[in-house]
Amino acid sequence: MLTIRRFNSQQESFQKEFSDFLEANTEYESDVSHIVQDIIAQIRAKGDSALLDFTHKFDRLELANAQQLEIPQVELKNALQAIAPAQRDALEQAHQRVKDYAEHQKLQSWEYTDEHGSLLGQRVTPLDRVGIYVPGGTAAYPSSVLMNAVPAKVAGVPEIVMVAPTPDGKINSTVLAAAAVAGVDRVFRIGGAQAVAALAYGTETVPAVDKIVGPGNIYVATAKRMVFGKVGIDMIAGPSEVLVICDDSANSDWIAMDLFSQAEHDALARTTLISTSEDMLNKVEAAMNKLLPTLERADIIKRAINTFGSYVKVDSLQQAVQISNQVAPEHLELSVQDPAKLLESIQHAGAVFMGHYTPEVFGDYCAGPNHVLPTSATARFSSPLGVYDFQKRMTILNCSDQGASKLSGIASTLANSEGLTAHARSAEFRGSAK
Numbered sequence: 001m002l003t004i005r006r007f008n009s010q011q012e013s014f015q016k017e018f019s020d021f022l023e024a025n026t027e028y029e030s031d032v033s034h035i036v037q038d039i040i041a042q043i044r045a046k047g048d049s050a051l052l053d054f055t056h057k058f059d060r061l062e063l064a065n066a067q068q069l070e071i072p073q074v075e076l077k078n079a080l081q082a083i084a085p086a087q088r089d090a091l092e093q094a095h096q097r098v099k100d101y102a103e104h105q106k107l108q109s110w111e112y113t114d115e116h117g118s119l120l121g122q123r124v125t126p127l128d129r130v131g132i133y134v135p136g137g138t139a140a141y142p143s144s145v146l147m148n149a150v151p152a153k154v155a156g157v158p159e160i161v162m163v164a165p166t167p168d169g170k171i172n173s174t175v176l177a178a179a180a181v182a183g184v185d186r187v188f189r190i191g192g193a194q195a196v197a198a199l200a201y202g203t204e205t206v207p208a209v210d211k212i213v214g215p216g217n218i219y220v221a222t223a224k225r226m227v228f229g230k231v232g233i234d235m236i237a238g239p240s241e242v243l244v245i246c247d248d249s250a251n252s253d254w255i256a257m258d259l260f261s262q263a264e265h266d267a268l269a270r271t272t273l274i275s276t277s278e279d280m281l282n283k284v285e286a287a288m289n290k291l292l293p294t295l296e297r298a299d300i301i302k303r304a305i306n307t308f309g310s311y312v313k314v315d316s317l318q319q320a321v322q323i324s325n326q327v328a329p330e331h332l333e334l335s336v337q338d339p340a341k342l343l344e345s346i347q348h349a350g351a352v353f354m355g356h357y358t359p360e361v362f363g364d365y366c367a368g369p370n371h372v373l374p375t376s377a378t379a380r381f382s383s384p385l386g387v388y389d390f391q392k393r394m395t396i397l398n399c400s401d402q403g404a405s406k407l408s409g410i411a412s413t414l415a416n417s418e419g420l421t422a423h424a425r426s427a428e429f430r431g432s433a434k
Contacts, residue, residue, distance in 0.1 A: 165191020
């Protein structure tokens, strides 16, 4: 039986108890900083040699030389041909839908000429090389390959380097097939903090990249945080989260399985169900206890929900939205009769899934929007991964004589007010030039 924490918004102690519950559930990280620091230092100092040692130590994979760290392109193509036709077709359809969605996100260069004849604008260019991290621990995620590689391709990134751990030398063939479909340029059988360090600083074999994207465990997340500044990163991802708002029109079995779909990722995953109906909460709990034994990852689901799962009874859907905005969930399902009405009040969420026929799982795999989303309430200030994460913006300015004369006075005045004489003189020289 599942033991799910229940809250009622009408209780005086609700806000404090629920806030404490959310805060306590974020304290899952152990202190691995010193371990990761040492790994990064060794990769920087010893390059391929350290990378081979760590791959042997952590993935139990002994390789004769560093060249064997790379998986040849022919293996990706062979994997694509070897998987079942239904899997290949699903990968290709998902790839096309993610690509179609990403095409709408591309930033464009622009320029205009002001009244003095000066040209101003912005030039948008892709990053030169990016690294994508694909987890390979408790489960394989070909969908992560698509979600990270496709927007980079759409942005025009010339080279995409993928890393994926291969414990005991094994790698999921569908992951390799997804890399082939997505057009990944190079793939290395490395993972953990050592893979992040190799991508950030480069080794004799692994090229250094400009940005690292993709989820991973606490060692990967810590390493990404430490190498930020040397390279860009997408975000520091925590465990998966789903918050479901439902009313009496919802199907309790569907809601139960939607909660399970996130809980099965990780024993640290957070699931929250908010409803105006006590009866619906009871029906969902009964459905969860009925359906749980039918699932392969029942043990992981049970641990996640018993520790990090919660039900919240509210008096109104607007109150449910207020609580959701407080949580700022990675995934938000609006399983209500009129989801569009609630959407107007949603301020903080990574992705919103509207209506009874839109489960979060569609977003995980094939709907189109990216599944790399802000977690741990960071949706308050950050956004899903997209094409814009693989593009840079450069401002451009070309002053006419008249424009320089106009700007020189303004710039000189402001520079002198800041005590920066050389700035002022530089501006004045242009203003007085004929």
